[in-house]
Amino acid sequence: MEIVHNxxxxxxxxxxxxxxxxxxxxxxTLTGAMAEHFxxxxxxxxxxxxxxxxxxDDAGGNAGVIxxxxxxxxxxxxxxxxxxxxxxxMAKPGSAGGVPLGLPDTIVYTDPRERDHTRLKTAIAYGRxxxxxxxxxxxxxxxxxxxFRVRVGDSLDLPIRxxxxxxxxxxxxxxxxxxxxxxxxxxxxxxxxxxxDAQMLLQESLPASFRDRVDPSSLASRITVxxxxxxxxxxxxxxxxxxxxxxxxxxxxxxxNTFDQGARFTAIAIGTALLAILFGAVLVVNTMLAAVIERxxxxxxxxxFGARPWQxxxxxxxxxTIIALIGGVIGFALGAGLAxxxxxxxxxxxxxxxxxxDRLAKIVLGFAVALGVGAGIIPALRAAKLDPDLALRxx
Amino acid sequence: xxxxxxxxLTRKYRQGEANMxxxxxxxxxxxxxxxxxxxxxxxxSGKTTFLHCVGLLLRPTSGQVIIDGIDTTxxxxxxxxxxxxxxxxxxxxxxxxxxxxxxxxNVMLPLRYGRIGRGGRKRARxxxxxxxxxxxxxQRPGQLTAGQSQRVAIARALIKAPTLVxxxxxxxxxxxETSDELLFLMQQLNRTSGxxxxxxxxxxxxxxxxxxxxxxxxxxxxxxxRLRAARSRLTSRR
Numbered sequence: 001m002e003i004v005h006n007x008x009x010x011x012x013x014x015x016x017x018x019x020x021x022x023x024x025x026x027x028x029t030l031t032g033a034m035a036e037h038f039x040x041x042x043x044x045x046x047x048x049x050x051x052x053x054x055x056x057d058d059a060g061g062n063a064g065v066i067x068x069x070x071x072x073x074x075x076x077x078x079x080x081x082x083x084x085x086x087x088x089x090m091a092k093p094g095s096a097g098g099v100p101l102g103l104p105d106t107i108v109y110t111d112p113r114e115r116d117h118t119r120l121k122t123a124i125a126y127g128r129x130x131x132x133x134x135x136x137x138x139x140x141x142x143x144x145x146x147x148f149r150v151r152v153g154d155s156l157d158l159p160i161r162x163x164x165x166x167x168x169x170x171x172x173x174x175x176x177x178x179x180x181x182x183x184x185x186x187x188x189x190x191x192x193x194x195x196x197d198a199q200m201l202l203q204e205s206l207p208a209s210f211r212d213r214v215d216p217s218s219l220a221s222r223i224t225v226x227x228x229x230x231x232x233x234x235x236x237x238x239x240x241x242x243x244x245x246x247x248x249x250x251x252x253x254x255x256x257n258t259f260d261q262g263a264r265f266t267a268i269a270i271g272t273a274l275l276a277i278l279f280g281a282v283l284v285v286n287t288m289l290a291a292v293i294e295r296x297x298x299x300x301x302x303x304x305f306g307a308r309p310w311q312x313x314x315x316x317x318x319x320x321t322i323i324a325l326i327g328g329v330i331g332f333a334l335g336a337g338l339a340x341x342x343x344x345x346x347x348x349x350x351x352x353x354x355x356x357x358d359r360l361a362k363i364v365l366g367f368a369v370a371l372g373v374g375a376g377i378i379p380a381l382r383a384a385k386l387d388p389d390l391a392l393r394x395x
Numbered sequence: 396x397x398x399x400x401x402x403x404l405t406r407k408y409r410q411g412e413a414n415m416x417x418x419x420x421x422x423x424x425x426x427x428x429x430x431x432x433x434x435x436x437x438x439x440s441g442k443t444t445f446l447h448c449v450g451l452l453l454r455p456t457s458g459q460v461i462i463d464g465i466d467t468t469x470x471x472x473x474x475x476x477x478x479x480x481x482x483x484x485x486x487x488x489x490x491x492x493x494x495x496x497x498x499x500x501n502v503m504l505p506l507r508y509g510r511i512g513r514g515g516r517k518r519a520r521x522x523x524x525x526x527x528x529x530x531x532x533x534q535r536p537g538q539l540t541a542g543q544s545q546r547v548a549i550a551r552a553l554i555k556a557p558t559l560v561x562x563x564x565x566x567x568x569x570x571x572e573t574s575d576e577l578l579f580l581m582q583q584l585n586r587t588s589g590x591x592x593x594x595x596x597x598x599x600x601x602x603x604x605x606x607x608x609x610x611x612x613x614x615x616x617x618x619x620x621r622l623r624a625a626r627s628r629l630t631s632r633r
Contacts, residue, residue, distance in 0.1 A: 005495035009495065301485075301493070303452070305508050306508040308473060388447075389453045
């Protein structure tokens with residue numbers, strides 16, 4: 001109570017100090033929320049790609065196509081449990097350059113058998129899963145459904161028609177039969193369709209000269225391979241490359257390493273926010289040092305009552321911590337609110353880039369407390385070392 | 396046995412680079428338990444240094460301060476803090492209440508440090524009642540007069556039931572009437588509780604209101620007089 005009163009008494013100075021902390025913590029919350037968002041995406045990617053091997057056609061690369069005829073020879077490679085077709089293509093063709101932060105919206109086909117093998121599990125929030133052999137149905141990821149404001153039962157044309165679409169651009173209406181629960185990773189930006197629909201869309205996405213020469217029912221973007229239990233997937237990828245001509249099997253660790261690059265971005269972003277926090281810490285030190293000087297008589301009185309130096313120091317440390325915590329709570333609340341607003345505004349352009357988590361709240365508020373303790377140490381030591389004789393004579 | 400035995404107490408202060416000034420110069424005296432003593436002298440005579448040495452706020456350069464039979468100069472800092480917290484009460488000139496606390500909270504403040512027994516709040520109320528501030532317990536220092544604030548400070552000095560109260564110019568900032576009221580209050584407390592009071596003052600008129608007057612000059616005891624008639628004089632003023 002006394003501490004709260006002391007803070008309230010020096011209202012202007014403490015308000016300015018708390019404002020400094022608020023700015024720092026707000027910056028940390030926003031960059032932290034961005035880092036949490038990317039971390040969730042990276043972790044999803046790591047979870048998915050570390051559990052399987054992605055096989056592409058040598059000629060087409062990752063952006064191309066692969067013949068389903070490659071499935072049989074891959075399936076025969078020792079250690080392969082399952083080889084399944086996967087299809088992935090841009091849901092908004094021509095828009096990749098305009099989406100710098102979010103995951104690109106993607107039309108995907110994933111074989112239902114993958115659900116038993118993949119480490120990245122999804123679940124239906126509304127509606128139902130796709131049913132085999134039914135065409136014209138789609139299950140949307142949470143963000144994609146929000147972006148296009150569609151619900152179960154609505155219709156969505158896929159792919160999305162670009163603003164300057166070519167005259168030969170074709171898309172098809174799909175009935176939304178399900179919406180996935182939010183995963184905070186790439187399924188959120190997917191539109192899952194059946195195999196026949198995906199093959200048709202894949203064929204239509206091919207260059208005109210190539211399009212008419214292929215049988216869509218033999219096409220996939222990649223083949224996803226799952227190993228038998230205990231099999232080293234990197235070695236299995238090497239075996240596929242050695243035994244199946246014309247394909248490239250990417251080692252899971254190589255895929256995962258590309259996701260780890262995201263950690264560098266996170267480190268830079270958080271480092272920048274920490275600089276802002278340092279500014280707040282300097283303000284706390286300044287405020288508390290001024291408080292020690294102003295209240296030297298009070299300190300001396302407490303010493304005369306039998307207070308030990310550490311008890312006096314702890315009181316000042318506590319006050320600095322409470323100031324920092326007040327700034328931390330306000331900064332976090334403002335940061336979380338701003339992140340939610342920015343996400344809401346950016347949802348229509350697939351710019352959902354903030355993720356507020358319990359972990360982030362604990363880190364940010366823990367950091368605020370650490371800042372208060374750290375910044376309070378010097379003033380607390382000064383208070384603890386104050387000479388009561390001199391302070392009392394000065395009154 | 397004397398409550399306080401001061402033997403050859405010397406305290407030097409450094410002044411400038413090389414000069415050492417003796418604030419106390421071989422003070423030797425004893426104060427019996429329950430005495431009501433004034434220490435009178437001009438500014439710079441060593442009164443405050445004496446009180447701070449006896450109050451264990453300042454370590455003497457040499458000599459001994461024995462309180463209740465304990466040589467306090469041999470105590471560690473921690474032991475001195477405990478000793479001070481439990482056996483010595485302080486009253487200062489002015490501005491010695493925390494503005495953020497009520498009168499009652501100010502009186503209870505010393506209980507925050509050290510071992511806290513039960514009944515602290517009850518005792519604080521009793522002391523404030525005794526000081527005539529029963530109706531002002533929940534007021535903050537800003538709402539109290541200088542005299543009332545000093546009464547709160549006196550009550551606070553007694554909250555831990557000390558054996559010794561050291562008061563440094565407790566009437567320095569109040570008018571004569573209030574000064575007499577404060578002195579009367581301290582005298583009453585001295586009589587009823589048996590607490591030893593040493594009151595430093597530059598005002599001889601104030602000093603003569605007590606049982607004994609010790610004159611200090613240039614850090615030395617110049618006179619030590621018993622004033623048998625003083626108590627009745629103060630009492631008759633009431």
